[in-house]
Amino acid sequence: MSGPASSSPPAVSVHGLERAFKGGIKAVDGLDLEVREGEVYGFLGPNGAGKTTTVRILVTLLKPTAGEARVAGFDVVSQADAVRRNIGVALQEAAIDPLMTGRELLRMQGALHGMKGAQARSRAEELLDRVGLTDAGGRRVGQYSGGMRRRLDLAMALVHRPKVLFLDEPTTGLDPTSRSALWREVRSLNDDGTTVFLTTQYLEEAEQLADRVGIIAGGSLVAEGTPAELKAHVGEPTLHVDLAPESDVAAARVALSAVGPLVDCQDDARVAIRAARGKATVPLAIRALDEAGIAVESVEVESPTLDDVFAAVTGSTLEGATQGASADQAEVPA
Ligand SMILES: Nc1ncnc2c1ncn2[C@@H]1O[C@H](COP(=O)(O)OP(=O)(O)O)[C@@H](O)[C@H]1O
Ligand SMILES: [Mg+2]
Secondary structure (H helix, E strand, O other): OOOOOOOOOOOEEEEEEEEEOOOOOEEEEEEEEEEOOOOEEEEEOOOOOOHHHHHHHHOOOOOOOEEEEEEOOEEOOOOHHHHHHHEEEEOOOOOOOOOOEHHHHHHHHHHHOOOOHHHHHHHHHHHHHHOOOOOOOOOEHHHOOHHHHHHHHHHHHHOOOOOEEEEEOOOOOOOHHHHHHHHHHHHHHHHOOOEEEEEEOOHHHHHHHOOEEEEEEOOEEEEEEOHHHHHHHHOOOEEEEEEOOOOOHHHHHHHHHOOOOEEOOOOOOEEEEEOOOHHHHHHHHHHHHHHOOOOEEEEEEEOOOHHHHHHHHHOOOOOOOOOOOOEEEEEOOO
């Protein structure tokens, strides 16, 4: 979030990255991106886009077939050990022993990172507390709910206080409550200075969490920017006016066209214009209609969503997309 010291390298930098698999599939195909220190970067794309393959390369589990990638300033191929010391990883299909308790797993993770017994024990307690699993710490993880498992995965990725955290679809399959709990956790980690690289197929998740979003399709980036920039790129907000029954629609169109360019509308009792100034257009529209003696039922301003962005750059919609135009509705008293 806040500006990094200018001397620090990007948390992640990727140039011309490729990964071909046998059979010729290029899961990653000429990827370029850069994540600044302290950012939450949302890597958004549908199933099969190349998200997991990219993450596996960045966390040194898979070698690229071309191009290069650096994490925390280190090359993922020639300096893999240094990369590993600086990162935490929660992968989609993490295999953990269901018979062990959350507390045992966290202590073991600490030991794997070279902590002494007492240190590993106190770190385990700290992390159980951090992700809200203190009470469940003594239970076998085989009995954990999906949300609890994801929170434990997160805690395990944090044991050695990584600078850069990789989360591969951290909330896929979770219910809304568990999802928001995990979002809170990611925000708080980021507030504490951790850079987060997060893959998702949920537009809402990218919108809620990410400072910047890269949209990946077919192994390369098709758009990148802050959620606001991406949406502004697709188009301006639209202002819709619902007219009172039996209003003079033609007169309403004339009056509103003085406020902004008319937009086609399916509905006969509706008139729409482009609203470059967003909500600030509402009073102007109401005054124009009022002066023309036209009764209005309601006015709303609809902004483009990340879904519109996705459709515009890929020509399709996201499977995991939640509908939900961000509409600012204003009821107008008759
Ligand atoms: N080990 C592999 N061997 C062959 N093809 C693979 C392998 N891993 C992934 N792929 C293919 O690469 C593409 C990208 O996969 P992946 O990176 O898992 O996408 P995502 O995580 O965005 O769903 C898919 O077409 C997938 O089938
Ligand atoms: Mg994946």
